[in-house]
Amino acid sequence: xSKRNYLGMDLSPLKHRDFRLVFAGGTISGFGSFIxxxxxxxxxxxxxxxxxxxxxxxxxxxxxxxxxxxVGGALADYLDRRLLVRGGEFAxxxxxxxxxxxxxxxxxxxxxxxxxxxxxxxxxxxQRPALEAMIPRLVExxxxxxxxxxxxxxxxxxxxxGPALAGLLISAVDLAWVYAFDLLTFAVSLTCLTMVRAVPxxxxxxxxxxxxxxxxxxxxxxxxxxxxxxxxxxxxxxFGMPQALFPFLATQLGGPKxxxxxxxxxxxxSMIATLTSGWTGKVHRHGLMVLIAxxxxxxxIVGVGLSxxxxxxxxxLAFAGAADMISGIFRSVMWSQTIPDHLRGRLAGIEMxxxxxxxxxxxxRSGLMAKTRLGVGGSIWAGGVLCIVGCAALAAALPTFLRYxxxxxxxxxxxxxxxxxxxxx
Numbered sequence: 172x173s174k175r176n177y178l179g180m181d182l183s184p185l186k187h188r189d190f191r192l193v194f195a196g197g198t199i200s201g202f203g204s205f206i207x208x209x210x211x212x213x214x215x216x217x218x219x220x221x222x223x224x225x226x227x228x229x230x231x232x233x234x235x236x237x238x239x240x241x242v243g244g245a246l247a248d249y250l251d252r253r254l255l256v257r258g259g260e261f262a263x264x265x266x267x268x269x270x271x272x273x274x275x276x277x278x279x280x281x282x283x284x285x286x287x288x289x290x291x292x293x294x295x296x297x298q299r300p301a302l303e304a305m306i307p308r309l310v311e312x313x314x315x316x317x318x319x320x321x322x323x324x325x326x327x328x329x330x331x332x333g334p335a336l337a338g339l340l341i342s343a344v345d346l347a348w349v350y351a352f353d354l355l356t357f358a359v360s361l362t363c364l365t366m367v368r369a370v371p372x373x374x375x376x377x378x379x380x381x382x383x384x385x386x387x388x389x390x391x392x393x394x395x396x397x398x399x400x401x402x403x404x405x406x407x408x409x410f411g412m413p414q415a416l417f418p419f420l421a422t423q424l425g426g427p428k429x430x431x432x433x434x435x436x437x438x439x440x441s442m443i444a445t446l447t448s449g450w451t452g453k454v455h456r457h458g459l460m461v462l463i464a465x466x467x468x469x470x471x472i473v474g475v476g477l478s479x480x481x482x483x484x485x486x487x488l489a490f491a492g493a494a495d496m497i498s499g500i501f502r503s504v505m506w507s508q509t510i511p512d513h514l515r516g517r518l519a520g521i522e523m524x525x526x527x528x529x530x531x532x533x534x535x536r537s538g539l540m541a542k543t544r545l546g547v548g549g550s551i552w553a554g555g556v557l558c559i560v561g562c563a564a565l566a567a568a569l570p571t572f573l574r575y576x577x578x579x580x581x582x583x584x585x586x587x588x589x590x591x592x593x594x595x596x
Contacts, residue, residue, distance in 0.1 A: 181317035181449055189367045190309040190318070196363030197302075198325035200260065203356030205333025206340070207267060209434050210349045211284055213341055213427070214274075216418040218281050222547075226415040226538030229531035231285045232292035236527055239296025244387060244520020245379035246297065248513060252305035252370040259298025260364060264357035266291050267350055274347040295527075300519035305370045307507050307515065319503040320448040323496060327445060330438030338431020387517030394509060397518070399458055399565070399572025400502045401525035406561035407465040407498070408529025410554040411472040411491070415534035416547050423547070424481045436485040437492030444496040457501040458575035462566050464498035467491075469558030476552025502526075508577055 185191055212225050219225075246255060266287050273279050310318050340349045391397050413420075414434070421430040454460060471491025478484040510518045533554070540550035566573055 181314075181452065182321065184310045184314045184318045184321060187310055190306070192363045192367050193302075193306065193309065194321060194325055196360035197322075198329055199363075200356050200360030201326060201329030202333045203267075203353035204263070205329050205434070206337040206349060207270065207353045209334045209337040209431060210341060210346060211270070211288065212415070213337075213418055213430065214279065214346060215281065215284055218279070222416060222419055222538045222541050225418060226535045228285065228288045229415065229534035231289040233528060233531040235289050235293040236296045236531070237524065239293045240300065240520040240523045240527075241384045241517075242379070242520075243297040244300040244517040244523075245383045247301035247304045247516025247519060248383070249372050249379050249516075250301075251372070252301040252308075252516070253364065253367050254369075255301035256298055256305065257361065257364040259294050259301075260357060260361050262294045263291060263298075264354060264361070266294070267354045267357070271347050271350040271354060274345065274350055279346075296520070296523065299523050300516050303519040303522070304512075304515040308370050308512070312508075315507045316452045316500070316504050319500050319507070320445050320451065323448075323499060323503075324442065324445045327438045327442040327496070331435045331442060334431040334434030334438070336431065337434070338428060341430065342428045384517060387514055387521060390510075390514055391518060391521050395569065395571040396458060396505060396509065396575040399569045399575070400461060400505055401521070402569070403461050403465050403562065403565055403572075404498070404502060404525050405529040406565060407468050407495070407558050408526070409533045409536060410561060411469050411558040412530045412533030413472065413475065413537045413551040413554065414530070415538045416541055416551065419541070419547050420484070420551075423479075424484060429481060432481075432485060433488065436488035437495065440489030440492030440494075441496035443489075444493040445500075448496075448500060451497070451500050451504075454501075455577040456575070457505050457577050458569075458572040460501045461498050461505075462562055462573065464494045464501070466559050466562040467494035468498065469555045469562065470494075472555030472558065473552045474555075476548045476550070476555060479548075504577065505575065 185194070212228060215225050215228060216222075243255070269283070270287055273283050306318065306322070307315060337349060340352070391401075417433045418430060421427060421433055468491050471487045471494060474487030474490070475484055478487060506518065506522055537550045537554060540553065541547045543550075545553060
């Protein structure tokens with residue numbers, strides 16, 4: 172029997188040692204990374220006072236990510252996934268060290284912030300597919316919905332605490348100390364990853380090549396339910412991601428001290444949704460739930476754009492975060508339950524593009540629209556409206572996704588894994 176706490180969250184996957192280590196290391200490292208995630212845009216805004224220059228960070232991250240996510244996915248299906256994840260942590264720690272040194276200089280270099288953003292995105296593209304492909308190997312298949320909720324909880328703890336602490340640190344100490352805190356968290360994550368046992372590739376793994384990448388793309392194209400998860404998330408994030416405007420929204424609502432609250436509010440809503448996520452394991456119409464939740468995300472963003480008070484803005488951001496969490500749980504379950512293990516790394520790379528390109532492009536959209544007569548608030552609420560319209564259009568265009576049943580997807584994955592093992596052993 173699964174053990175659930177009084178809030179209804181299934182914690183049984185934590186009995187697996189390696190999963191506990193990955194969860195603990197990722198949560199602590201993520202806490203520090205979210206501090207830097209807030210600090211870099213703030214530093215750019217402070218140096219330029221231009222929302223488009225802040226949004227340009229997203230473009231710098233997008234270009235290398237489009238390439239490296241495919242490379243990382245192919246490597247994750249051929250090499251020990253644990254080694255790839257650990258190598259990525261080392262590289263990200265080194266980049267944070269460069270940010271610290273830049274902040275210590277009398278005149279920090281603006282161009283270096285964009286270079287670091289691009290390099291960090293490249294490393295993330297190499298590391299993330301291996302991490303996402305590794306986790307299902309550490310638990311039982313039937314535990315995947317609970318695993319997604321637990322991982323999401325760790326992410327939300329980092330997303331909630333990191334930005335909130337960042338706002339306090341930014342207003343109280345030099346930016347170098349802010350980056351130094353992030354650097355310290357990598358020591359913990361690297362220790363945890365070193366203790367994780369090896370996660371070797373599947374038998375007869377495909378060598379990294381353009382052909383191997385194309386194989387993954389063909390598989391994704393052949394599964395309408397996977398395409399649906401990608402398109403719904405891209406739609407929601409492209410139109411409804413206003414984070415590039417947070418430094419300017421903070422100026423309107425109370426100054427730098429509340430910047431961290433704006434970043435943390437969606438995580439607060441996400442955490443509430445996660446802690447009460449026990450019911451998600453009983454739902455099998457995953458595609459329908461993804462669409463409904465994405466539309467509610469857009470509704471929350473509309474509220475953010477129309478609000479002119481801090482408490483209402485934070486409430487709407489928390490509401491949107493809760494909706495995004497529900498969408499994310501069901502999308503992650505669909506990915507994990509339908510993708511054979513020998514393709515998991517490559518498909519994780521494609522998934523990464525779907526949930527990262529939308530926000531990065533969305534930041535540029537929001538920044539450009541804020542420069543028009545709509546202003547900051549208008550850019551935000553207009554994006555939310557377009558998100559809702561897009562969800563309705565996708566529901567009409569993707570009937571197979573709308574009808575997807577998780578029981579059927581899990582059976583198809585099991586058959587595909589067995590067929591692959593039979594053919595390669």
